[in-house]
Amino acid sequence: MDRIRILATSDVHGYVTPFSYANRKEVDGGLVKIATQIEALRDENTILVDNGDTIQGSPMLYYHHLFRSETTNPMAKILNAMKYDYVNTGNHEFNYGYENAKKYYEDLDAKWICGNIRYSNESINKPYVVHSFPNGRKIALIAAVTDYITNWEQPKNIVNVTFDKVFDFISNAVSLVKTNEQVDAIIVLYHGGYEKDLETGVPTEALTGENVGHRLCSEIDGITAVVSGHQHRSIAGYCEGVCTTQTAFNAKELAMIDITFDGDEIKAVPSLIKPAATYSEALLGLIEDIELETQEWLDKPLGELDEGDLLIHDIFDARVHKHPMVSFLNQVQLERSGADLSGVALANEVVGFNHFITMRDIVSTYVFPNTLAVLEMTGANVLAYLEQCAEYFDLDEEGNFKVSKHFMEPKPQHYNYDMIDGEGVRYTIHVGNPVGQRVSDVYVKNEPLDMNKMYLVVVNNYRATGGGNFEMFKVSKVHEEIQTDVVECIADYIQKVKVIHVNHEDSIKVVK
Ligand SMILES: [Mn+2]
Known part of the structure; x- marks a missing residue:
């Protein structure tokens, strides 16, 4: 034989x-x-x-x-x-x-x-x-x-x-x-x-x-x-x-x-x-x-935070209550692009930043080889985007938040839960509501989201092309492509600002 x-x-x-x-x-x-x-x-x-x-x-x-x-x-x-x-x-x-x-x-x-x-x-x-x-x-x-x-x-x-x-x-x-x-x-x-x-x-x-x-x-x-x-x-x-x-x-x-x-x-x-x-x-x-x-390069401090650190200790909680790390990533994307809204997800496993931020912190936190794209999206498509993100959560038998099944199977896809920031941006996710009817009280620049208005939205190139089956991006016009690695955008920002203040607000309410 x-x-x-x-x-x-x-x-x-x-x-x-x-x-x-x-x-x-x-x-x-x-x-x-x-x-x-x-x-x-x-x-x-x-x-x-x-x-x-x-x-x-x-x-x-x-x-x-x-x-x-x-x-x-x-x-x-x-x-x-x-x-x-x-x-x-x-x-x-x-x-x-x-x-x-x-x-x-x-x-x-x-x-x-x-x-x-x-x-x-x-x-x-x-x-x-x-x-x-x-x-x-x-x-x-x-x-x-x-x-x-x-x-x-x-x-x-x-x-x-x-x-x-x-x-x-x-x-x-x-x-x-x-x-x-x-x-x-x-x-x-x-x-x-x-x-x-x-x-x-x-x-x-x-x-x-x-x-x-x-x-x-x-x-x-x-x-x-x-x-x-x-x-x-x-x-x-x-x-x-x-x-x-x-x-x-x-x-x-x-x-x-x-x-x-x-x-x-x-x-x-x-x-x-x-x-x-x-x-x-x-x-x-x-x-x-x-x-x-590589190891030497990874440990070189590029800048520091004005206070504390951005280490992520509980990754699920970092999504339920938007972690300041997320706010910082959106801050970089907004600064780089000038967009109205910025969406970012945390990878499945994320470390966060120490007080002195090194390249090791950045590559451990932003693990994708992405670039950025700015899209022109109607308010209706922005809402559709938020609704699809809101599908990430589900309630278990005791009524506690958990990750919904289709973000866990056939493989964990926590990176498809984006959190959206911008000037005067806030919204609420009602996890107990049916899919498609979960998002309410959406504000941009402190004004209610206008379904017919065009907004500039910055996301990574994976999302911009509809990655994660976000169909609303496929029908939206690309306003600008920023052909620099996001890791480099983050490193550039830190090296330029040197002492970083994170503009963090508890702007995404996840409720039952
Ligand atoms: Mn692969």
Whole structure:
């Protein structure tokens, strides 16, 4: 009986070291700890693949982008040392520009196989590759990135770059494999996730095309396994009979698919593996220089608060009672943009600022690689925006506030609860009211919100393009795009003002 094995990482986001950038404590993650597991599980009939979202996310990569972009990408150094065989592309790969991504792929020893990307309308890679194992088994690998990428990425980062529709691309590639090759299995690497429940097929989100995993498994015949990603969910199971995996982000899991051949019978078994407790110092040493520089840069104070700190001790309470940290983030966005209203969310895990504010405080608090956009929104759309945010809350059986189910499943999305500030802005959320009728007493510049008036609203580019399914942004005109990272906007503001006073008001009332 032959066995082949696929080991897959996905959504590593530059997390190589097993230490938190927020507090330097050792964590149960980091690619070096995954590497220990890979070493134990790998044999000659194994391939090691990465499914993308690899070169953006950690402060180390932000530092590399800002100050060391001419040098070899640290992720390429690590992936080369780990001897990856194939890599796919993720939607975040172009966040630091097409050239940065291209250089990363050139620096890699692994073969870049993402097939649905075109440059100047020419496909960059072939639709599939065939891999032969020493035991004689042959597989076809088909790789694609969510074509929804164009809804998020800054246009300047993807000039001349286009993305073929994932479903059509994979469907066609599978046909090509069936016509032209004799393979034992077809493996899809898909930097995208599942739009429907794997077992029931019930949609779990708006069917926008961002995630089409369920459609791939149910409508294309002949796929043996799908290595999915993008949603950062932990999945090891089957969708319409197709073996599939997905891992949590930041190198917290390794996916493994074992395929056994017994006569005509093929069996694919998925599993997820936790990071090892130990790691190779030699591997970590490959990025020691840039890590040390990053750590030094992270601890440099940029300015200070006029009093106290902005540390967040209870993150749920920070949303129920708008935390001064939120007011400060809105203050930066309002100052930068001149907008009437500013919306900001707290990431799922947030530290807040110490009295002396360092880059470490900023990257631990604003964890997204976003820029800003100012939109022209009618009062009616502003209200629709507030109503959708108000859906975040629910009441438990005792009548206490809790997070509503659809902000927790299929994955926690606390970052889709925006809190809105501005001059003379206040509003009330009645959690006990039906969805769509929860927001009252909305004031802007101390005047009641006018449904027909146009307001300028500043939010990050993710929200501005309707991210989180905020449809009211898609129909609103973009007034201005501010093509500077929000992290940089915050750092610029602090460096300019030096001693920060937070204009905090308890302006969002959340009541039963
Ligand atoms: Mn990701």
